[in-house]
Amino acid sequence: MDTILNIDGVSKRFGGLLALADVSFEVKKGHILGLIGPNGAGKTTMFNCIAGIYTPTEGTITFDKGGAPVSVGGSRPEQMTQMGVARTFQNIRLFGSLPVLDNVRIGRHCRAAQGFWGAVLRTKAQKAEEKLLVEQSLEYLDFVGLKHKALDLSSSLSYGDQRRLEIARALASQPKLLLLDEPAAGMNPQETGSLVDLIHAILEKDVTVVLIEHDMKLVMSICEHLVVLDHGVKIAEGGPREIRENPEVIEAYLGRGAAHA
Amino acid sequence: MTGQSTALKLLGLCALLAFPLMPFSSEYVLHVAVLIMVYAVLAMGLNVLPGFCDLLDLGYVGFYGIGAYTAGILSLNYDMSFWVVVPLAAALGALCGVLRGAPTLRLSGDYFAIVTFGFTELVVLFLTNEIWLTRGPLGMPGIPPIDINLSWLGIDWRYDFMSETPYYYLGLLMVAFVYVVMCRIEDSRLGRAWLSIKEDPLAAASCGINLMAYKSVAFAFSAAVGALAGCFMARWSMFLAPDVFKFWESFLVLCMIVLGGLGNINGAIVGSVVLIALGEVLRVVLPHFGLPTETRFLAYGLLMILIMRFKPGGIFPAIAATSKKSRLIMDLKARLQAERAG
Ligand SMILES: Nc1ncnc2c1ncn2[C@@H]1O[C@H](COP(=O)(O)OP(=O)(O)OP(=O)(O)O)[C@@H](O)[C@H]1O
Numbered sequence: 333m334d335t336i337l338n339i340d341g342v343s344k345r346f347g348g349l350l351a352l353a354d355v356s357f358e359v360k361k362g363h364i365l366g367l368i369g370p371n372g373a374g375k376t377t378m379f380n381c382i383a384g385i386y387t388p389t390e391g392t393i394t395f396d397k398g399g400a401p402v403s404v405g406g407s408r409p410e411q412m413t414q415m416g417v418a419r420t421f422q423n424i425r426l427f428g429s430l431p432v433l434d435n436v437r438i439g440r441h442c443r444a445a446q447g448f449w450g451a452v453l454r455t456k457a458q459k460a461e462e463k464l465l466v467e468q469s470l471e472y473l474d475f476v477g478l479k480h481k482a483l484d485l486s487s488s489l490s491y492g493d494q495r496r497l498e499i500a501r502a503l504a505s506q507p508k509l510l511l512l513d514e515p516a517a518g519m520n521p522q523e524t525g526s527l528v529d530l531i532h533a534i535l536e537k538d539v540t541v542v543l544i545e546h547d548m549k550l551v552m553s554i555c556e557h558l559v560v561l562d563h564g565v566k567i568a569e570g571g572p573r574e575i576r577e578n579p580e581v582i583e584a585y586l587g588r589g590a591a592h593a
Numbered sequence: 594m595t596g597q598s599t600a601l602k603l604l605g606l607c608a609l610l611a612f613p614l615m616p617f618s619s620e621y622v623l624h625v626a627v628l629i630m631v632y633a634v635l636a637m638g639l640n641v642l643p644g645f646c647d648l649l650d651l652g653y654v655g656f657y658g659i660g661a662y663t664a665g666i667l668s669l670n671y672d673m674s675f676w677v678v679v680p681l682a683a684a685l686g687a688l689c690g691v692l693r694g695a696p697t698l699r700l701s702g703d704y705f706a707i708v709t710f711g712f713t714e715l716v717v718l719f720l721t722n723e724i725w726l727t728r729g730p731l732g733m734p735g736i737p738p739i740d741i742n743l744s745w746l747g748i749d750w751r752y753d754f755m756s757e758t759p760y761y762y763l764g765l766l767m768v769a770f771v772y773v774v775m776c777r778i779e780d781s782r783l784g785r786a787w788l789s790i791k792e793d794p795l796a797a798a799s800c801g802i803n804l805m806a807y808k809s810v811a812f813a814f815s816a817a818v819g820a821l822a823g824c825f826m827a828r829w830s831m832f833l834a835p836d837v838f839k840f841w842e843s844f845l846v847l848c849m850i851v852l853g854g855l856g857n858i859n860g861a862i863v864g865s866v867v868l869i870a871l872g873e874v875l876r877v878v879l880p881h882f883g884l885p886t887e888t889r890f891l892a893y894g895l896l897m898i899l900i901m902r903f904k905p906g907g908i909f910p911a912i913a914a915t916s917k918k919s920r921l922i923m924d925l926k927a928r929l930q931a932e933r934a935g
């Protein structure tokens with residue numbers, strides 16, 4: 333099985349705080365990996381290191397964008413997106429004053445080309461691209477079930493729909509690797525149910541997924557492989573059953589009741 | 594609905610075109626109208642930074658000054674035609690815009706505001722002290738008016754802009770040109786990238802937008818528009834002095850776009866109409882109360898406080914307004930409605 337992302341000895345220090353301490357794991361192409369751990373464990377920090385928002389203090393991150401794997405630690409966010417890494421945010425970061433459609437069109441930015449002169453002169457190529465952008469964006473909206481709300485203001489959407497829109501915006505950049513940061517947070521059970529379907533549909537599109545989530549039922553049901561962080565340290569790794577029975581994980585995160593859940 | 598609004602637009606256009614022919618259109622009234630047009634262009638140009646990209650620019654008239662003095666110097670010393678000077682001044686403005694923004698690219702927005710504030714002071718100091726080039730505080734009189742000379746085509750025909758009327762029409766053309774360009778950019782990949790930077794720079798970068806590159810384009814474009822307005826102004830007023838380009842002018846233009854609605858192109862125009870017209874009225878009214886005309890700044894301040902209190906988004910608060918009315922989106926709207934009904 334091919335590795336799409338390799339985290340090798342990554343540490344991230346914020347002043348005196350070691351948010352990630354020598355963490356290593358691999359993400360297999362076409363699979364879904366769950367990243368779990370208690371609050372403040374360093375999960376989001378790991379995402380930020382992968383997505384180019386932070387530069388790891390130590391360690392290397394290699395990403396296989398097709399062809400040979402390249403070392404990407406310290407790349408800028410837009411470079412990572414261009415290479416095929418997209419992400420959603422734990423605290424939703426939509427372009428709230430813009431319509432739903434524009435959020436996805438902006439998400440598709442790196443797969444389009446027209447610039448200043450195309451916009452001013454309205455060349456044939458520019459018009460064709462604008463038309464294509466709308467059509468493609470609608471497809472992504474349709475995929476997450478928001479097509480009928482394409483022209484609504486994105487801040488007017490419900491919480492669950494905003495999370496879906498973030499996923500559509502991320503997918504619009506045609507990622508090979510999608511990082512989902514607590515996509516089920518704030519969703520009701522029904523919305524969570526359809527999120528599971530959505531994640532399965534994403535995997536079927538040949539997109540590799542890394543999922544941070546506190547909803548253990550969700551994580552255990554869809555992730556084949558889990559990595560557990562605690563205080564910046566990787567304390568366990570393995571399949572759902574293994575993790576559920578791991579005494580260290582129970583101690584740090586799941587609590588004693590979880591093994592029987 | 595669309596038929597009605599096009600009819601209304603046509604009527605407005607006719608009114609604008611017929612305006613100089615009206616009996617009340619004295620040279621003074623036309624002068625104020627042209628002044629409004631110059632400020633409308635400035636307001637639209639400034640709007641690119643705080644309105645589209647959320648970059649607070651406190652020194653925009655620096656580019657107005659650079660454009661004006663470029664036009665003045667090239668016209669006076671080298672006898673260059675207005676039509677040649679415009680692209681040169683705009684290009685120089687764009688270059689200065691990028692140079693001014695470059696040091697702030699890696700810093701947060703607040704630093705940008707500080708640098709822009711320093712920039713206007715620098716421009717005024719330069720214009721005041723480089724006497725060999727700008728004649729300093731004496732100012733630059735005798736700049737020739739705009740002319741249209743077809744001798745380069747082999748046709749012996751020449752028209753000099755001797756009254757306010759031709760400036761009115763040229764100004765109208767300039768406003769229309771800048772307006773169309775602004776709208777086209779707002780409703781494009783570039784415009785959306787700018788708006789995403791305004792909304793959330795981190796999310797924008799995660800969408801694949803190179804913040805530095807897109808901010809640089811904004812710096813260049815905004816500055817080029819300011820220089821264009823300066824060019825026109827120099828050949829219209831035919832006299833330049835450094836203190837025309839003081840900080841207060843930048844502040845006035847900023848008030849216009851805040852009043853009209855940050856990020857809204859129509860708002861920029863409406864804001865300039867309101868504030869320039871108000872300024873002219875106050876100039877006549879204030880002396881009657883024994884107040885110096887500078888007290889008009891108090892009135893501007895009062896107006897800004899009122900707008901902040903009662904309509905904090907400005908007269909037109911919507912952003913990305915052009916896109917909403919574009920053919921592509923109107924078609925999509927109809928399609929979605931049909932799908933919902935069907
Ligand atoms: N930019 C930063 N500056 C300083 N400290 C930070 C920064 N970002 C994160 N931290 C710290 O790093 C630690 C890990 O934070 P992180 O957000 O990665 O946790 P998390 O596992 O995502 O937690 P949660 O489940 O609550 O989202 C926390 O102690 C946090 O306060």
Ligand SMILES: [Mg+2]
Nearest residue numbers: 375376377422
């Ligand atoms: Mg987190």
